[in-house]
Amino acid sequence: VAILQQEGAYANPIMEELEQRAKRTANLSAVHSALHRLEKKGFVESYKGEATAVRGGKRKRLYKVTAYGVKALNDVKELREGMWSAIPQIVLDH
Numbered sequence: 001v002a003i004l005q006q007e008g009a010y011a012n013p014i015m016e017e018l019e020q021r022a023k024r025t026a027n028l029s030a031v032h033s034a035l036h037r038l039e040k041k042g043f044v045e046s047y048k049g050e051a052t053a054v055r056g057g058k059r060k061r062l063y064k065v066t067a068y069g070v071k072a073l074n075d076v077k078e079l080r081e082g083m084w085s086a087i088p089q090i091v092l093d094h
Contacts, residue, residue, distance in 0.1 A: 001035075001044050001063045002073060008049055008062045011035065035063055043069035 001009045003017055011031050018026045038044045049060040065073070 001038075002065045002069075005064050008060070009064065010049070010060045010062050014063075038069070039063070042066055043072055 001014060003009075004013050007013070011028060014035070015026045015028050015031045018031070035044065035046070039046055043066060044063045045066050046061050046063050049062045051057045051059045
């Protein structure tokens with residue numbers, strides 16, 4: 001969501017981004033389920049985009065990261081960097 005937020009993050013492009021970055025297939029229903037869970041926990045919020053002729057006048061549900069979600073992203077980044085830097089170089093050289 002954070003990667004695509006400026007273009008308007010919605011399920012299909014999120015799924016495509018996950019597939020590209022993870023180099024594995026993703027299931028659209030799993031993406032929808034994850035987005036609903038993230039929204040319920042307050043990490044993202046959704047809103048309706050503009051209606052388009054391509055979608056038969058139907059509006060897309062777009063997602064954006066909340067301030068709480070940004071804090072969580074920063075916390076996870078800090079934790080991972082701390083854990084990575086704690087691994088002795090000799091271990092990584094093998």
